[in-house]
Amino acid sequence: MSEPDVLTLCQKQDAFGRLPKERREAIAQASIETFGRNDYKGASTDDIARAAGISKGLLFFYCKSKRQLYLHTLEYLYDKAIEIVADDDFWEIDDFFELMIYAAQRKMAMMRRFPWALSFCIRAFYPEHRDIKDNVSNWTWRQTDVVFKRFFANVDWGKFRDGVDARHVFDMLIWLTDGWVHQRRATHGVVDVDVLMREFLTWCDMLRAWAYKPECLGEARGGPRTVAGAHGGTDGEETSS
Known part of the structure; x- marks a missing residue:
């Protein structure tokens, strides 16, 4: 089987993928900073929600778990790199x-x-x-x-x-x-x-x-x-x- 043109880490059409661009970018940028400052275990989802201007409950409505949030953030950065490069x-x-x-x-x-x-x-x-x-x-x-x-x-x-x-x-x-x-x-x-x-x-x-x-x-x-x-x-x- 040949490799696909695009490899995905998570579903593009889940709740996070359907968010308006401004809300999605606010969450992604808050996640980049928090996961960048800390290792995965030490990164606080409370800090991410606060920086994104939403409640922690709403954050976990968009991303069901810390793992899913991390994967979405990684794909967000990859997509940005492709857009810029x-x-x-x-x-x-x-x-x-x-x-x-x-x-x-x-x-x-x-x-x-x-x-x-x-x-x-x-x-x-x-x-x-x-x-x-x-x-x-x-x-x-x-x-x-x-x-x-x-x-x-x-x-x-x-x-x-x-x-x-x-x-x-x-x-x-x-x-x-x-x-x-x-x-x-x-x-x-x-x-x-x-x-x-x-x-x-x-x-x-x-x-x-x-x-x-x-x-x-x-x-x-x-x-x-x-x-x-x-x-x-x-x-x-x-x-x-």
Whole structure:
């Protein structure tokens, strides 16, 4: 059986999915901050309801459980990322590495729009609580297949050297990012998106030099290859709990 175009964690047409956009976004943004500040167990649904401007009873009418609320929040952020990243300019890029860089830069913009999104996403990528661990881990890793099939349709694969698997290169960039974040978490360091972006640009240049045919290693095309708008504070995550 082939993979679906979209993988879902929860029913889109349940009570939460039928909410007016403003109410749904208020709950989702309150959840992003609360689950970003705290691990799953320590996140308070009282705090989420209060920040969203609703009662706890109404919150649990829309989302039957804390687990369901968390899954809805994760899908909300994923949908927002797609909305921000896959704009008109995205679909005009046919170079694999420039597409990866453009997507990374757009994700940085999203992290600035939702200050606790980075912390939430890191916690989601390394789930620990039994209520969400298996479900979220399986969804996250299967999502890479869906993303590769769905968003790289316009890439010119002819730039890759014979014998180089573009999907393997895609996975290598994910593994490098994962390893960098894991190291920061292991040493209780700060995950700063500007530092990560500079590292990501280096990894792209290294892999491009290895993966592309010599005649395709000219000037990089696409968007600006700089890390703009460096900030501190909420753009990094203190990884100690």
